Amino acid sequence: MKYLLVPFYVYFSVYSWLSIIRILGKDERKIWVLAYFLASAAVLIPTQLIEFRYYTIPFYLLALHSVGNETIGWLLVGVGYIAINAFTMTMFLYRPFCWNHEPGTERFIL
Structure with missing residues (x-):
């Protein structure tokens, strides 16, 4: 029962990342979008806790670079x-x- 929502989580995670890549890809170069994705993944993947402070820097960069x-x-x-x-x-x-x-x-x- 506890794994029932895993497909929804995966779907929304992929949708979120594709939306972010689409938003940034409008005005930023492809290398910048790739660097943003890799840097965000390098910060967020190894965290053992889910805390909002880990998401602030990637979010601010997204907000600043999105048109x-x-x-x-x-x-x-x-x-x-x-x-x-x-x-x-x-x-x-x-x-x-x-x-x-x-x-x-x-x-x-x-």
Whole structure:
């Protein structure tokens, strides 16, 4: 039962990478797209944990090198960043927790 969603994961992974390659291939040279793909794979494949911090540099490079002149799209991305940052700061500042085996108040970031 736990392997039932593997085909969907593979499909969406391939679709995502093909979309990224198509977006970057519009204005970037093929060697740059290949270098982006290899560098992202070199960073993401050996990670033992799935954490968002590993995806930030490839995402920023993708956002900077993709062509997009849609003002609404950029505004939605900006609003999304502001909402995620506000949620993260609220969780960090106002949701501390205590462990039985650790003294003091602990905080974590999502």
